[in-house]
Amino acid sequence: MTYLPETSMAVDVVLTSHIQNTIVNAIKYDHIPQDLAERLSQYTEVSLEKQNSTQGVCKVPIPFKLVKQLWKCVREKHDSDSSSNMYLHELLCGSEVYVEPLKLPEKSPELVARLKKLKAKQEKAEYERMVSNIDQKWHQTDGMQFGQEVRSGGKQLSSIINFLLSIIATFTFGYIASQYAFPSIAARVIIGVLLAFIVAIAELYFMARVEI
Numbered sequence: 001m002t003y004l005p006e007t008s009m010a011v012d013v014v015l016t017s018h019i020q021n022t023i024v025n026a027i028k029y030d031h032i033p034q035d036l037a038e039r040l041s042q043y044t045e046v047s048l049e050k051q052n053s054t055q056g057v058c059k060v061p062i063p064f065k066l067v068k069q070l071w072k073c074v075r076e077k078h079d080s081d082s083s084s085n086m087y088l089h090e091l092l093c094g095s096e097v098y099v100e101p102l103k104l105p106e107k108s109p110e111l112v113a114r115l116k117k118l119k120a121k122q123e124k125a126e127y128e129r130m131v132s133n134i135d136q137k138w139h140q141t142d143g144m145q146f147g148q149e150v151r152s153g154g155k156q157l158s159s160i161i162n163f164l165l166s167i168i169a170t171f172t173f174g175y176i177a178s179q180y181a182f183p184s185i186a187a188r189v190i191i192g193v194l195l196a197f198i199v200a201i202a203e204l205y206f207m208a209r210v211e212i
Helices: 017-028 034-043 064-077 109-180 185-211
Strands: 012-014 061-063
Touching: 012 064, 017 034, 017 064, 034 064, 061 064, 109 185
Parallel strands: none
Antiparallel strands: 012 061
8 A cells, every 4th residue: 555645736546446446335324425436436436456457457447535434424324333434545455546648649650651661761771882882892702713814824825835845955955065066967866856755744743732
């Protein structure tokens, strides 16, 4: 039970089944004035079943001033019987100060439409940025592949030219150098071919190791 100080400010409390039953009995047995009974009668038909739901909705407010007037009238009727006297805090047991649920302001249709438009614009810009990045990556990849192929082809061509030049130079060296030892042209050609063959084997070995 919440303590309610004396104040001129209008305060509402939550209607409980105990307060509701007290109102019903007071009206039934004519314990309260007619004008007060008329004001309290609207609370006798209120359903409190949803009040105990987990969502805490459907709390019915009732002015604390009315509850206090009800209590005073009931107490005056039972002054002769001290055993049946009811204190105010007993009547308010299970109740609490009623706090009106916060109502969120509704968004204007213009604002909702503008937010949707901005969201769509942002999504479109994000999509275009993603597509642009993908295209740029594809272009860069194609260019890099082409450059790698050109460099690889140039390297292979250079290796082949060096291989041929080495064989030709070795054959020429063997042919010319052997003329002092072998005056026969056939012998000089054989020596040049042998030297060129040896150099060719060595070049192929090193080329294979570099390429692999």
